[in-house]
Amino acid sequence: MGVRIHPTAHVEDGVEIGDGTAIWDSVHVRAPARIGKDCIVGEKSYIAYGVEIADRVKINAFVYVCTAVTIEQGAMISAGVVFTNDRFPRATTPDLASLRTSDPDEHTRPTRVREGATIGARAVIGPDVTIGRFAMVGMGSVVTRSLPDFHLATGQPARSVALVCRCGQPFQRFAEAPQDEDWTKCSACGLSYRVRGGAVEELAPPV
Numbered sequence: 518m519g520v521r522i523h524p525t526a527h528v529e530d531g532v533e534i535g536d537g538t539a540i541w542d543s544v545h546v547r548a549p550a551r552i553g554k555d556c557i558v559g560e561k562s563y564i565a566y567g568v569e570i571a572d573r574v575k576i577n578a579f580v581y582v583c584t585a586v587t588i589e590q591g592a593m594i595s596a597g598v599v600f601t602n603d604r605f606p607r608a609t610t611p612d613l614a615s616l617r618t619s620d621p622d623e624h625t626r627p628t629r630v631r632e633g634a635t636i637g638a639r640a641v642i643g644p645d646v647t648i649g650r651f652a653m654v655g656m657g658s659v660v661t662r663s664l665p666d667f668h669l670a671t672g673q674p675a676r677s678v679a680l681v682c683r684c685g686q687p688f689q690r691f692a693e694a695p696q697d698e699d700w701t702k703c704s705a706c707g708l709s710y711r712v713r714g715g716a717v718e719e720l721a722p723p724v
Contacts, residue, residue, distance in 0.1 A: 523560075535572060559596070567621070577638070585627040585644075592630045592648075595638040595656070602626055602644045631666070633683065640675075653681050667710070667717035668695075680717055682708055 521539040522528055528540060531548030537555040540546065546564045553572035558564065562580040571590040576582070581599045588594065603624050609616055626644035630636065634648045637656035642648070647663040654660055655671030664670050669679040669687060679687040680695055682703035688710065689695060698712045700720065709720040 541578075553590070571632075584621055585625050586630070587627070588630045589632040589634075591633045593635040594630070595636060595640070597639040598636050598642065599640075600628055600642045602628065604644055635685065651681065651683050653685065665715060665717070668715075677715075680710070680712065682706060682710075683719075683723070684708070 518537040520534045520536065523540060523542040523544070525542045526540045526544040528546045529548035532546050533551040535552060535554030535556065538552055540558045541560040543561045544558050546552070547566040550564050550566055550568045552558065552570045553574065555572055556570060556574045558576045559578035559580065561578055562576055564582045565584040567584045568582050569587045571588060573591050574588050576594045577596040579597045580594050583600045583602045585602045586600050604626065605624070607617060628642060628644055628646055630648045631650040633651040634653065636642065636648065636654045637658065639656055640654045640658045640660065643661045646660055648654060649664050649666035649668060651667050652664045653669045654664065654675060655669065658671050658675040659673040660670065661674040664677070667680050668677040669681045670677050678690065680689040681687050682705065684703060684706040686703055686705035688701055688703045689712065695712050695715045697714070700709060700711060702709045711718040711720055
């Protein structure tokens with residue numbers, strides 16, 4: 518199928534791109550970075566050096582993916598999402614005499630988006646967090662701490678408000694914390710789960 522790169526995109530030498538991936542207009546991908554197979558990178562998005570993106574990832578328009586971010590297979594990053602990698606950034610050295618380098622250093626913190634997760638439009642993802650498997654971040658949310666598998670988080674700062682199925686539909690909503698259940702089923706697709714102490718276990722995951 519090959520790789521499709523729009524003529525206005527700037528993909529630096531040394532970037533690895535898997536078969537079937539499409540890079541749309543005015544995208545900038547720094548080297549070294551890796552983008553897997555069958556991905557979409559939407560227009561005017563930026564992917565920094567050292568970023569790792571697995572197969573079948575969808576990145577919409579105007580997304581900023583900074584150094585030290587890893588995105589696992591099947592994740593969706595919606596329009597306008599911004600990742601960060603420094604908790605206490607400064608432009609200069611303390612004496613203001615020179616600019617700080619943009620290279621990774623001891624202040625650079627990693628972030629990982631696990632497989633199947635979705636990050637909603639205009640969300641901001643803080644450094645040193647993990648977005649769990651098939652978790653979902655609501656649009657406009659600010660994520661300051663890690664999100665467990667299958668949790669839906671919204672707000673500024675984001676907090677868990679529901680549990681979501683692989684198909685994306687909520688199967689339990691809550692005000693304070695998830696309720697333990699030995700067996701619960703998604704009404705939309707029929708997949709079943711067990712919930713214990715906020716942790717979600719798939720009872721018959723697709724193979």
